[in-house]
Amino acid sequence: MGMPGLITEAVRERLDRVGAVPREQDLYDGAGTDFYERLVGPDRAEIREVLALARGADGPVLDVAAGSGRLTIPLVRSGRRVTAIDLSADMLAHLRRALPDHPLLDCVVADMRDFSLKRRFALVVIGATSITLLDRGGRSLLYANVRRHLAVDGVFAFTVAGGASAASLTVPRDQEIKVPGPGGEETYLFSQQVEEGGQARIVNWLRAADLADGGEVTVLTSRLRVLDHKVLARELVDAGFAEPAVSPVRTHRGDDIVLLTTTWAGPSESEGG
Ligand SMILES: C[S@@+](CC[C@H](N)C(=O)[O-])C[C@H]1O[C@@H](n2cnc3c(N)ncnc32)[C@H](O)[C@@H]1O
Numbered sequence: 516m517g518m519p520g521l522i523t524e525a526v527r528e529r530l531d532r533v534g535a536v537p538r539e540q541d542l543y544d545g546a547g548t549d550f551y552e553r554l555v556g557p558d559r560a561e562i563r564e565v566l567a568l569a570r571g572a573d574g575p576v577l578d579v580a581a582g583s584g585r586l587t588i589p590l591v592r593s594g595r596r597v598t599a600i601d602l603s604a605d606m607l608a609h610l611r612r613a614l615p616d617h618p619l620l621d622c623v624v625a626d627m628r629d630f631s632l633k634r635r636f637a638l639v640v641i642g643a644t645s646i647t648l649l650d651r652g653g654r655s656l657l658y659a660n661v662r663r664h665l666a667v668d669g670v671f672a673f674t675v676a677g678g679a680s681a682a683s684l685t686v687p688r689d690q691e692i693k694v695p696g697p698g699g700e701e702t703y704l705f706s707q708q709v710e711e712g713g714q715a716r717i718v719n720w721l722r723a724a725d726l727a728d729g730g731e732v733t734v735l736t737s738r739l740r741v742l743d744h745k746v747l748a749r750e751l752v753d754a755g756f757a758e759p760a761v762s763p764v765r766t767h768r769g770d771d772i773v774l775l776t777t778t779w780a781g782p783s784e785s786e787g788g
Pocket of ligand 1 (some may be wrong): 572579582583584587600601602603606628643665
């Protein structure tokens with residue numbers, strides 16, 4: 516069940532007009548996971564960049580908020596040992612199904628703000644701008660946990676929207692999108708509501724065909740922070756990491772994504788410290 520209050524006003528109005536009521540569903544649980552797969556599964560963005568980082572890393576890889584394994588799967592196929600963590604057992608179930616009993620893959624249901632794995636990693640990666648799922652307190656916890664899991668000279672890398680894509684996150688939007696499905700393309704309504712003076716956004720998806728039916732309509736929801744790479748770079752430095760390298764990620768859809776890459780810059784810790 517999704518958190519209460521994640522339905523945008525635009526979606527509420529659309530539902531009201533047909534006498535329907537929303538049934539909130541977190542994008543990353545239950546039926547949300549199948550939709551996420553359909554929406555994002557074919558997206559190859561970031562894969563080339565993450566594989567390049569992995570080639571330069573001498574040791575295992577930690578894929579944080581790995582979800583259904585969009586990045587994990589190519590990493591494992593390239594011969595890397597990968598631990599995939601995600602808060603959603605449903606998302607990880609997709610990944611486990613894609614690579615059943617793979618000797619190079621460990622899937623762990625865990626919160627990226629609070630995890631303890633018995634291994635350190637040469638590369639810790641967070642794709643798909645998933646760091647924006649966390650508020651400031653959550654990001655502090657994440658940085659501390661990443662630090663504890665980085666091998667000496669380990670690399671921490673994550674993506675965030677840049678340029679025009681970042682700008683599009685701060686304006687409300689309501690549009691129809693086509694989503695591939697087993698029975699062909701389906702039309703969904705996408706709704707983005709900007710909150711906290713542009714610092715957060717709520718996103719909703721619902722099947723257009725469900726609107727005509729009235730009754731209860733499943734609305735997939737997520738809530739995200741709006742962050743740019745400068746803010747995140749400052750946070751990294753404050754948390755003891757080196758000033759990150761910032762590089763563009765090329766996507767065929769023309770989205771602007773930037774990759775931040777850093778290492779631990781503070782004093783080295785003793786084992787288990
Ligand atoms: C945008 S998806 C990214 C999935 C995958 N990395 C990709 O590139 O497609 C975000 C993922 O973050 C997970 N997630 C959300 N909050 C989390 C948390 N606090 N800790 C770990 N994972 C979390 C969700 O379950 C979801 O699978």
